[in-house]
Amino acid sequence: MNMIVCIKQVIDPEAPPASFKIDPSSNKVVPPAGVSPIIDPYAEYAVEAALKLKDALGGKITAISLGTNQLRDIAKKPLAMGADELILLEDESFDEGDSWSTAYALAMSIKKLGDYDIIFCGREASDWNAGQVGSGIAELLGLPSVTLAKKIDITDGKARVERVTDEGYEVIELSLPALITVSNEIGEPRYPTIKGIMAAKKKEAVIWKPADIGVEVSQLGAAGRHTKLLKLFQPVREGKCEIVEGESPEEAAANLALKLREAKIL
Amino acid sequence: MAEYKGVMIFGEATEGKLASIATELLGCGRKLADDLGQELSAVLVGSGISNLAQEAIAFGADKAYVVDDPLLKDYQTDSYVSVMEKVVGQVMPQVLLLGQTSIGRDLAPRLAFKLNTAASLGCLELAIDPESKLLLQTKPVYGGNAQAVFVCASYPQIATVRAKAMAPLEPDKSRKGEVITIDAGLDPSAIRTKVLEKVAEKVEGIRLEDAEVIVSGGRGIGSVEGFQQLEELARMLKGAVGATRPPCDNEWVPAGAQIGLTGKIVAPDLYIAVALSGSSQHMSGCSGSKTIVAINKDPEANIFREARFGVVGDWKKALPTFTEKLKELLAG
Ligand SMILES: Cc1cc2nc3c(=O)[nH]c(=O)nc-3n(C[C@H](O)[C@H](O)[C@H](O)COP(=O)(O)OP(=O)(O)OC[C@H]3O[C@@H](n4cnc5c(N)ncnc54)[C@H](O)[C@@H]3O)c2cc1C
Numbered sequence: 003m004n005m006i007v008c009i010k011q012v013i014d015p016e017a018p019p020a021s022f023k024i025d026p027s028s029n030k031v032v033p034p035a036g037v038s039p040i041i042d043p044y045a046e047y048a049v050e051a052a053l054k055l056k057d058a059l060g061g062k063i064t065a066i067s068l069g070t071n072q073l074r075d076i077a078k079k080p081l082a083m084g085a086d087e088l089i090l091l092e093d094e095s096f097d098e099g100d101s102w103s104t105a106y107a108l109a110m111s112i113k114k115l116g117d118y119d120i121i122f123c124g125r126e127a128s129d130w131n132a133g134q135v136g137s138g139i140a141e142l143l144g145l146p147s148v149t150l151a152k153k154i155d156i157t158d159g160k161a162r163v164e165r166v167t168d169e170g171y172e173v174i175e176l177s178l179p180a181l182i183t184v185s186n187e188i189g190e191p192r193y194p195t196i197k198g199i200m201a202a203k204k205k206e207a208v209i210w211k212p213a214d215i216g217v218e219v220s221q222l223g224a225a226g227r228h229t230k231l232l233k234l235f236q237p238v239r240e241g242k243c244e245i246v247e248g249e250s251p252e253e254a255a256a257n258l259a260l261k262l263r264e265a266k267i268l
Numbered sequence: 269m270a271e272y273k274g275v276m277i278f279g280e281a282t283e284g285k286l287a288s289i290a291t292e293l294l295g296c297g298r299k300l301a302d303d304l305g306q307e308l309s310a311v312l313v314g315s316g317i318s319n320l321a322q323e324a325i326a327f328g329a330d331k332a333y334v335v336d337d338p339l340l341k342d343y344q345t346d347s348y349v350s351v352m353e354k355v356v357g358q359v360m361p362q363v364l365l366l367g368q369t370s371i372g373r374d375l376a377p378r379l380a381f382k383l384n385t386a387a388s389l390g391c392l393e394l395a396i397d398p399e400s401k402l403l404l405q406t407k408p409v410y411g412g413n414a415q416a417v418f419v420c421a422s423y424p425q426i427a428t429v430r431a432k433a434m435a436p437l438e439p440d441k442s443r444k445g446e447v448i449t450i451d452a453g454l455d456p457s458a459i460r461t462k463v464l465e466k467v468a469e470k471v472e473g474i475r476l477e478d479a480e481v482i483v484s485g486g487r488g489i490g491s492v493e494g495f496q497q498l499e500e501l502a503r504m505l506k507g508a509v510g511a512t513r514p515p516c517d518n519e520w521v522p523a524g525a526q527i528g529l530t531g532k533i534v535a536p537d538l539y540i541a542v543a544l545s546g547s548s549q550h551m552s553g554c555s556g557s558k559t560i561v562a563i564n565k566d567p568e569a570n571i572f573r574e575a576r577f578g579v580v581g582d583w584k585k586a587l588p589t590f591t592e593k594l595k596e597l598l599a600g
């Protein structure tokens with residue numbers, strides 16, 4: 003099984019909401035001080051999905067990540083988890099892309115890699131919550147796709163994918179090669195082992211520039227966008243919380259019940 | 269050359285009726301169409317769904333396009349993208365709205381790439397820019413920590429809309445509109461997936477989306493047994509039990525109980541948040557609640573920035589008395 007996983011480096015989405023800041027003059031997020039970026043959590047679930055198949059069937063996993071100034075230690079996490087190769091698309095011309103330019107660059111890199119059975123993406127990245135790059139890659143490469151996967155089995159060269167729906171889930175069969183986006187129901191991503199971390203240290207990431215994937219810079223990053231960001235802002239919360247007091251949590255809780263009754267909320 | 273014109277909504281159905289998200293899209297689409305001085309149409313795709321056309325018109329559509337074909341019984345990416353490509357090619361709407369559902373999340377981006385345009389997923393607000401006449405697409409980003417306004421200069425401008433973000437119009441059965449049938453024209457061999465099975469998770473009692481009271485638990489609940497205590501309270505208040513992601517991942521509750529960015533969107537009158545920190549990703553699924561009440565042992569927890577009333581303390585101590593006291597008050 004030849005697998006490709008697309009991963010992205012993002013600001014830690016679990017950083018305290020109070021530390022979240024925007025620079026309104028540039029419409030950009032100010033990375034919180036002292037909080038290290040991480041691999042986009044859903045992409046990590048995608049890595050886990052690939053590793054599960056590798057465990058069962060063997061094969062090779064190539065991770066691809068697009069972005070500038072990616073921290074190497076963090077970019078290498080998929081390797082430490084058990085992936086085999088890492089490709090970094092790193093160039094200024096990839097900067098400030100939207101789903102279009104990102105999916106395009108990734109699709110062209112995957113085309114260059116050529117030999118694959120499954121491409122995995124996360125269902126949506128935690129920064130822009132776009133939820134489109136996976137479907138975009140599939141469309142650009144003309145592949146069948148299943149989104150929101152929670153379980154994947156391969157038999158006789160076909161994939162059976164359980165896809166999360168609003169009502170529950172559905173089971174979809176499709177032939178390979180295909181693109182699959184992964185949801186958290188796939189199961190917690192494994193922790194890198196010491197052995198994995200050591201092996202990852204020794205591996206060098208392969209760096210690709212636009213010329214390496216044979217694309218015009220006019221299709222990439224900010225230049226290749228199909229959407230324009232007009233404004234980025236933090237919604238104001240005017241809410242004030244009244245902490246209901248009491249001698250003990252029990253008493254406070256009883257007082258809370260009284261409060262809700264008085265305020266005619268219940 | 270033909271011109272792109274009008275607003276179109278993709279109308280999903282549930283149990284033989286227009287889904288609530290479809291009526292919400294019609295409400296929002298009506299306003300956008302009026303602002304543009306253009307028509308609002310609904311496209312209905314499925315098998316045996318022709319009867320929905322009148323309903324769509326009653327909820328505000330000027331035209332209903334019906335694509336009814338047995339091959340469209342189940343949602344499948346290839347067949348629905350192909351049909352929608354055909355419909356968009358024929359009708360040429362400037363704006364196309366879909367619901368942020370498991371269908372819309374899949375269909376909108378794939379269709380956008382196919383049509384060489386772009387989509388914004390999970391919008392909370394949509395408006396027409398008075399000058400450019402483009403669609404201003406406002407959506408939460410960074411897990412709800414921020415919101416972004418996007419525009420897209422290529423047609424159709426595609427957006428998916430979150431449940432409960434828009435209000436439907438009162439249906440008017442006497443409204444007149446045109447119903448147009450479009451042939452699906454599908455080539456079965458071009459559908460590369462097969463739906464083997466559909467599994468509906470059964471919900472006992474009230475659905476989260478319909479509940480007026482929700483008792484929601486987080487990681488701090490710690491077990492299945494813990495959630496039984498939340499259920500007891502929910503039952504007493506004729507409400508439903510929700511959860512953050514960790515309890516779902518740990519299988520203390522079914523996955524369908526998850527509320528948030530990647531779970532359900534709810535807007536009850538009362539949201540009782542127990543032992544959950546109030547992450548932005550969770551709050552983006554419940555911040556529309558009228559009143560939020562929090563029980564958390566950490567006075568610094570973000571949930572206290574969102575709640576109207578709070579108790580600082582161990583839920584194991586606080587919840588039983590809270591439930592008891594409420595029972596007493598509601599009985600008396
Ligand atoms: C792209 C993306 C999408 C996501 N989508 C969702 C989503 O849809 N829904 C969702 O919920 N999450 C989602 N998450 C996860 C989210 O970021 C948080 O990790 C999650 O919401 C945290 O859940 P929690 O509040 O239960 O846990 P924690 O943040 O760990 O909070 C537990 C809280 O319980 C309190 N506590 C512990 N013990 C007790 C006790 N005995 N008594 C009282 N209080 C106690 C603690 O003080 C703490 O505040 C998403 C994440 C990403 C990256």
Ligand SMILES: Nc1ncnc2c1ncn2[C@@H]1O[C@H](COP(=O)(O)O)[C@@H](O)[C@H]1O
Nearest residue numbers: 008009068123124126127132133134135
């Ligand atoms: N810059 C990137 N580099 C590699 N993969 C990406 C990148 N952006 C998005 N992806 C992949 O696409 C998924 C969905 O991202 P998005 O469509 O941006 O929400 C992510 O979980 C990744 O798997």
